[in-house]
Amino acid sequence: MDERSERWAKRFEIPLLIAAVLVIPMLVLDQADLGAPWDTVEAVLDWGTWLVFLLELVVMLSIVPDKKRWLRDHPIDVAATLLSPPMLPSSLAAARLLRLLRVLRLLRLAPLARRVFSLDGVRYGGLLAFLTLIGGGTAFAAAEHRASEWEGIWWAVETMTTVGYGDVYPTTVAGRAIGIFVMVVGVGFGTLLVGAIAERFIAHEVDQDIQEIDAGEDELRHELREVAARLERIELALRTRRR
Template sequence: MQERITPFQLFILVLSIYVIGAMVVDVFVPLPHEVSRLMQYMDSIVCLFFFADFCQRFYRAESKLAYMRWGWIDLLACIPAGLFQGARLFRVVRVLIVLRAAKSMSLIWKIFWRNRAESVFASAATMTVLLVAFSAIAMLLVEAPNPDSPIDTAEQALWWSVVTVTTVGYGDFYPITTLGRVVAVVLMICGVGLFGSFAAYISSMFVKDDSERDAREARAQREMTRALYHEIRGLRDEIGQLNAQIQDQERRLAAQAAKPVNSEHKSS
């Protein structure tokens, strides 16, 4: 299946690799129960992005039937692993398909330079999702063993990670260990930069709209100038033809006026 790689597709690719890595860790590494639950929550969240990607490409496909020849793999990969364990295998296949379409890092680099604003947004979205996931996992690992910590469940860690990366910080859940506070500091600093990137992308959308409007106006002015130029050329050619006709008419009139004079001289 031919894939048209876009920054959003690269975002989905990174999430797919994360899901596969999390799957391998969950299978081969003994994890605390709450960490496993947290990874299941993140798996469900990532599946929402997978489903949005599937809907987008299905809508844009010229032939829906031709797309579904391979698209059913993407559809099954959207099912959370907790509901359908076989979805994990389809995610591996999906990653291989996108990697085959990407082919090389040079192509990925060209995609980023060709769509800079979209690439910045996709990179910021990727980093946000990964930061939320890894920060929540790290917070559970360092805070849950402490009986005095208010963060000891998957839901609390995920909630804390989201409100911290968005720099909201309600203060209902907070780390009390040194390592937990280090994780919080890193997440807050990264969150400021990431949401600054989101703001820059939104601003670029308005600038892009203004640029497109200016480009349309400039194109209309060029077309109008070109049309006026052709009209002026046509008028100049017509004026030249009229001048030539007038000169011919004047020469004929002068020749006719000179004939009687010549005949009188001959008769005398």
Template sequence: MYKTKKRVFDIIQIGNRKDFISSAFDIFIVVTIVLNLFVTLFQTFDESAPYANVLNVLELITILIFTVEYVLRIWTADFLYPNKPYWKAVLAFVFSLYGLIDFFTFFPYYLPILFPMGAVAFRMFRVIRIFRLFRVNAQYDAFNVIINVLNDKKNQLISSICMILIFMVAASLCMYSLEHEAQPEQFANAFSGIWWSVSTLLTVGYGDIYPVTTMGKVMAIVISFLGVGMVAIPTGIISAGFVEQYTKLRMLAFHSEEHELKFVTSVIPQGHSWCRKKVKEVAFPPQIILVTIIRNGEALVPNGDTVLMENDTLVIGAKHYNGEEYINLKEIIVKQENEWVGKQIKDLDISRQELIVMIRRKNRTIIPNGLTYIKEGDAVVLYSKLKDAD
């Protein structure tokens, strides 16, 4: 059951271009999303009436697919959140952004069955299905840049939006005070001017509600000028965020000290303490960086939320050591006729100035000790001290 569950998780959660089933599933889900959106949009046209039965069947099929996919994602949630108990992992997925999008993609379809009287109202929830396309866009760097900008600037954006809302309420109160006597039907209370203030501050100006008194018109001019500046604040924040994102790499290139890195690889065996942990939860030594993860033949660029899986090959980089005059590292391939074969390291006839620091055996990397046996085909990394450093 564990292997089956793990395989399902790899297919539905981890895109792998070299895995035919995983790639086919991704394509299948994209086609299903597009088909569902096409049905939703086409049903709004009068020309769709002759095909109503076919469209209803297609909608039902796509909804069932979304339902099954959602159930499978809940079933494998403990792989997505490996450091949480199963029920907490399920809750974490259910209340995540993509979990909510997936849920509201199919759940409103079943509501009219339970509440037939609200069938018309429930149809408005179908618009949420379009957000399923975010799952497709999330694989591209351009979409990730947008998400990063919004995350970095969320505090400023929230503050600016609060300022706009406060200003809208203030504008509504002002216009109520100035226009209530002249237009009691249009400005009946303090909140009846909200529609006018929203359309004015956002520079839409529908013209269905407007001031008729002299002071009301003067106030409308002032509010309109202020509205242009207020609305420009979140726009400027987002624009500045994009500029910052795209200049970070240039700043690193022109204002940083360059060091050569050396890379080593290590395979995570089954049952290792790093298995199913997020990268940000692994304590790497200082000046050590995880550069790439090779998973099923595909190179993944990791971030803090990337989950390490068994059999992942980690490409690890570190600052290059420039003391070659003091030490020497060499790799020795142990062949069948080598006298080291079958011996423990403590029994090898090597100099005290030499030390076996690593053994590569097939797909495993071994940090040896004196009791480790040398086997045929081992790649032994031998450290030799040449002379003392000053």
């Protein structure tokens, strides 16, 4: 790809990463069959994520110099867009499972994911965890027919923090599916925090070591200059005596 194509590809990285991640709760809602209003949420996620993939496909094919080569190099991108349109009828259940191809985009976006889920990307992980907490708790309350959404949010908090008091637990397939997603996000965000804190301490120690090395090099250069000056004075003195 030329420079213009690479710039546009980088612009699509974050939207595609978000879209690929949102496919997971979309599939959970689709399989849970919670009814209104979750059917509407699932439809919005389905159309929204698919339109992001479609937009990337259209834009990249319009600007890349070699369209055939781009299609050969991006088979998952093409398949995720062409084989998983939201307008597929609900009777084609097997075909609708092809939406999993959108999740596979995370493999190609792995380098970006590593940058996002790093010390600088903690805020993105925190935002994802917060949305999962609120959305997962609300969905759990609806799936388990709880009296209050706050009960679902309480369950999401103790699930994400791996406390697990056992006072609230899923009894339906939909609730357990939501629980799996909430647990994965919770454990992932905890791991992210631990890694970010460790990286911060390590980076601080590395900076200190670099500063110490730089200071040692400066001191060594200063001593070498003094030794060179002394040798020069000794050489000058020897020349004076010979005369």
